[in-house]
Amino acid sequence: xxxxxxxxxxxxxxxxxxxxxxxxxxxxxxxxxxxxxxxxxxxxxxxxxxxxxxxxxxxxxxxxxxxxxxxxxxxxxxxxxxxxxxxxxxxxxxxxxxxxxxxxxxxxxxxxxxxxxxxxxxxxxxxxxxxxxxxxxxxxxxxxxxxxxxxxxxxxxxxxxxxxxxxxxxxxxxxxxxxxxxxxxxxxxxxxxxxxxxxxxxxxxxxxxxxxxxxxxxx
Amino acid sequence: xxxxxxxxxxxxxxxxxxxxxxxxxxxxxxxxxxxxxxxxxxxxxxxxxxxxxxxxxxxxxxxxxxxxxxxxxxxxxxxxxxxxxxxxxxxxxxxxxxxxxxxxxxxxxxxxxxxxxxxxxxxxxxxxxxxxxxxxxxxxxxxxxxxxxxxxxxxxxxxxxxxxxxxxxxxxxxxxxxxxxxxxxxxxxxxxxxxxxxxxxxxxxxxxxxxxxxxxxxxxxxxxxxxxxxxxxxxxxxxxxx
Numbered sequence: 456x457x458x459x460x461x462x463x464x465x466x467x468x469x470x471x472x473x474x475x476x477x478x479x480x481x482x483x484x485x486x487x488x489x490x491x492x493x494x495x496x497x498x499x500x501x502x503x504x505x506x507x508x509x510x511x512x513x514x515x516x517x518x519x520x521x522x523x524x525x526x527x528x529x530x531x532x533x534x535x536x537x538x539x540x541x542x543x544x545x546x547x548x549x550x551x552x553x554x555x556x557x558x559x560x561x562x563x564x565x566x567x568x569x570x571x572x573x574x575x576x577x578x579x580x581x582x583x584x585x586x587x588x589x590x591x592x593x594x595x596x597x598x599x600x601x602x603x604x605x606x607x608x609x610x611x612x613x614x615x616x617x618x619x620x621x622x623x624x625x626x627x628x629x630x631x632x633x634x635x636x637x638x639x640x641x642x643x644x645x646x647x648x649x650x651x652x653x654x655x656x657x658x659x660x661x662x663x664x665x666x667x668x669x670x671x672x673x674x
Numbered sequence: 675x676x677x678x679x680x681x682x683x684x685x686x687x688x689x690x691x692x693x694x695x696x697x698x699x700x701x702x703x704x705x706x707x708x709x710x711x712x713x714x715x716x717x718x719x720x721x722x723x724x725x726x727x728x729x730x731x732x733x734x735x736x737x738x739x740x741x742x743x744x745x746x747x748x749x750x751x752x753x754x755x756x757x758x759x760x761x762x763x764x765x766x767x768x769x770x771x772x773x774x775x776x777x778x779x780x781x782x783x784x785x786x787x788x789x790x791x792x793x794x795x796x797x798x799x800x801x802x803x804x805x806x807x808x809x810x811x812x813x814x815x816x817x818x819x820x821x822x823x824x825x826x827x828x829x830x831x832x833x834x835x836x837x838x839x840x841x842x843x844x845x846x847x848x849x850x851x852x853x854x855x856x857x858x859x860x861x862x863x864x865x866x867x868x869x870x871x872x873x874x875x876x877x878x879x880x881x882x883x884x885x886x887x888x889x890x891x892x893x894x895x896x897x898x899x900x901x902x903x904x905x906x907x908x909x910x911x912x913x914x915x916x
Contacts, residue, residue, distance in 0.1 A: 511813075512811065512812045512813050513812065514813075516817075517728075517729075517817065518728070518768060518769070518770040518771070518817040518818075519770055519771075519773075521768065521770070521833065522769060522770030522833075522864055522865065525832055525833050525865075526830070526831045526832050526833060527768070527827055527831045527833060528830075528831035538798075538812065538815055539812075540773065540775050553831070557728075557729060557732060557738070557768060558729050558732075558733060559727065559728070559729020559730060559733065560729070562730075562749065562751075563751075564749070564750045564751030564752075564905075565727075565730045565733065565734065565747075565749075565751060567751050567901060567905060568730070568734050568747065568751050568898050568901050568902050568905065569733060569734055569898055571901075572901055572904065572905065581749075602723060603723050603813050603814055604813050606815075606816075607727075607728060607729055607816075607817065616829075616831075617738040617768075617827035617831075618738075618827070619826055619827065619828065619829075621737060621738045621739030621764060621826070621827075622736055622737060622738065623732045623733065623736050623737055623738045624736065
């Protein structure tokens with residue numbers, strides 16, 4: 456695990472936004488720009504999904520990304536690949552050291568299975584993803600985004616180890632207040648965030664917290 | 675276990691197969707010669723926007739491998755298939771899918787004109803063609819389940835393909851809990867070492883499944899699966915089985 460700090464300063468950012476817990480964000484990050492997500496209070500899962508901004512049918516692929524790098528964790532050096540093999544973003548700085556891409560996003564339906572059928576009413580990440588993509592504009596080919604476009608996302612700051620015996624565990628976070636991950640856009644990328652509202656899971660101490668996103672122009 | 679076999683056929687190495695497996699029927703895959711890989715996609719045949727969800731399947735059962743007693747979850751909280759029988763012990767849900775770039779780099783390109791059915795094909799492209807027959811496309815792709823293959827993960831997160839996971843005659847049996855559109859590609863696992871393109875054939879059998887008992891092993895293996903079965907029965911309303 457190699458921790459790499461960034462030299463970029465928030466005062467120079469062209470965008471600096473705080474996303475409240477349980478809220479969403481959708482934005483195009485242009486090729487060459489640098490994009491940072493900050494875990495403001497620690498142990499938050501920032502569920503993030505990526506599309507080729509010019510072709511929504513080509514989107515971030517969790518399995519293509521981990522298969523290509525031969526490692527399930529995302530950190531500095533990871534190229535976030537689409538299912539067509541294109542790099543959308545490359546992680547260039549990371550003070551947390553490990554991010555999950557196997558755990559996916561919570562939904563009302565998966566909460567019913569995982570916790571209790573009565574949990575259906577609780578707010579969940581896939582509701583936020585849907586809310587964000589349904590309001591977004593068509594791509595260059597006139598395609599709009601719908602539920603079927605939501606693939607499997609990155610959970611920044613989340614710790615989901617796999618054991619050699621093939622078990623998947625949710626461990627206490629290794630993130631602390633102020634930890635951040637930073638990535639360079641290799642192509643124009645549409646970024647969708649659900650700042651996770653999960654209240655059933657001890658990995659965020661049952662307390663979802665805000666996240667901050669910043670963008671810097673190309674050097 | 676499968677009660678009666680309706681028919682059997684061979685899925686030749688490199689080839690793709692699709693079928694709507696009705697609720698209550700079963701599909702048995704047999705790795706005849708050993709060392710095979712089958713990359714599989716699963717959809718609700720009555721509403722294909724509902725499909726296999728890898729993270730939900732892993733999270734609900736706290737697993738990164740599939741075997742007997744586990745189930746495949748859709749993104750809508752339903753169970754598509756149960757793994758009712760398995761002599762392998764480990765099927766891979768995280769290793770990815772053989773694509774054209776990997777085929778090109780690892781095996782080289784052999785075309786149909788010169789090589790006929792020995793040409794090199796990729797699971798990703800073959801499955802996309804098969805999906806198109808159902809008006810589905812790249813937006814509908816999910817990670818595949820890679821039957822008969824094993825990918826192990828070390829403490830530092832590094833992934834390793836484990837050779838020799840599936841012996842000759844190994845079998846895995848899936849029971850459909852919904853009407854499930856199943857797509858199969860019998861082709862190499864993307865992480866499999868070696869430079870020779872020689873995907874193995876698979877024997878398929880489709881048959882009637884035994885009714886799901888209250889103490890069904892997949893149903894009682896975890897409380898999550900009990901709730902998954904309940905939600906699936908609610909989806910089918912009066913068709914719910916005991």
